[in-house]
Amino acid sequence: MSSPAVPTAADRRRWARYLVDERAEARVYRELATRRDGEERDILLALAEAEGRHEAHWLELLDGEPERLPHRGFGAVLLAWMARRFGSIFVLALAQNAESRSPYDDEPYATAQMAADEKVHSEVVRGLAARGRRRLSGSFRAAVFGANDGLVSNLALVLGIGATGVAPQFVLFSGIAGLLAGALSMGAGEYVSVRSQRELLDSTEPSSAADAVLPDLDIDANELALVYRARGLTEEEALARAERALRSAHSEDGPHRDRLDAEASDHEVVGGAFAAASSSFLFFASGAIIPVLPWLFGMSGLAAVGLALLMVGLALLATGAAVGLLSGAPPLRRGIRQLAIGFGAAAVTYVLGLVFGVSMG
Structure with a gap:
């Protein structure tokens, strides 16, 4: 320049x-x-x-x-x-x-x-x-997304119910019910998902049942190579690995680490199903409790709605910014997008609540 x-x-x-x-x-x-x-x-x-x-x-x-x-x-x-x-x-x-x-x-x-x-x-x-x-542990991503789900779904629920003109106690009851229903649903879904994934991975794990017959295999025919080719190795790689395993099996010192099950491929590490379910329950509940707090402390009407919107808005900005940082995107833009989505969903249910409130009145 x-x-x-x-x-x-x-x-x-x-x-x-x-x-x-x-x-x-x-x-x-x-x-x-x-x-x-x-x-x-x-x-x-x-x-x-x-x-x-x-x-x-x-x-x-x-x-x-x-x-x-x-x-x-x-x-x-x-x-x-x-x-x-x-x-x-x-x-x-x-x-x-x-x-x-x-x-x-x-x-x-x-x-x-x-x-x-x-x-x-x-x-x-x-x-x-x-x-x-x-x-980064998947638990952090689960925390962010679980809490965000709780924020948006329960805010939409309490605003929609509140707009119908029912008593504050009914709004509080609806919010608590929504918290428990959503958290239990998240926990149950996570439990089933993780258990199913673990069972699927278990079914793909190589078996060690053939280890005992390695010394009896024909070295010249070397059918063991077919096992390794079935696991994704090329023909040359499979032959080399099979020859190594057979030499080990026929060694006077006995078989070493080249057993049939020693070549198992790495699988994605999956946590325990109960731990995943508990985490999902708690993450969702931590977000879902925020919109309910104004009614929980005795507030009602527009004051409760305004405070709920303020607290949820700050939380949505925070979770959106966190997701933006994790994905390498501008955090402010992601936070504003998360806020717009959350408030958009709440606005829809609030308008529906007003419509039902007027029609029932």
Whole structure:
């Protein structure tokens, strides 16, 4: 990139902002590195080193450390605080979003190498965040989605019932009934789903029943290779593995680790059905109780409706933002989308409640 001949005061202010941002990003990567080890730690430290080179570029243009620097933005401060306290997947997801918004493509004073670095950094952080997402327990995703289901379904229920003009006690009873019905349904469905999945996986596990007959197999015919080919290996791989297993079976030292059942493929790890059912019950109930709280504490009418909408709205924003972070999407946009969906469902049932209330009146 070619630089303008004479930098202006606005240029120098922009450089100072870049300097502050590069230092903030390097600090986040170093903080994250203290909570990692091995390859991930080395990658994070290398990212911090690269940000240091960018920092040096702006310092050179500024002729050294300026007397005054702009304050770090709220996002940078929050990211650094989270990196120090948590070092979690959420920090990497936020850093991924930050790296994808590099201003250097249109910056005349940034080098082409710096612009390329930022694009590469975005992919590196995306890869690190993807590792974290893969390691992240499914229980967290279940918590977010279960709580969100409880929020939306029970808010729609209590607003629809309340709009008919029934007594507050009936609204409270309907909300509690909706909480229990939904949570029990979620728990039962999760139990059946996990049990069915475990039974399906059990039925696909290789059997060790043929281990005892390995020494009696014809080495030349080597029918054992057919077993491995049936499990998905190529003909060459199956023959090599079968020969190894048979040599082990005919060894004077007895069979070793190349038993028939030692080659079982890895299956997805599935948790216990009861634990999954309990978690689903609790996650749904934790969301479903929120819309009921105003009536539970004796409120009624528009005041109860307004407070329920406020609390559920904040919770929907939070769950939507969490899902956005986990998926690498902008958290605010996902939070607003979740809010719109939840309030849209509640609005439909509220209007229906008004219609039924008028017709019954």
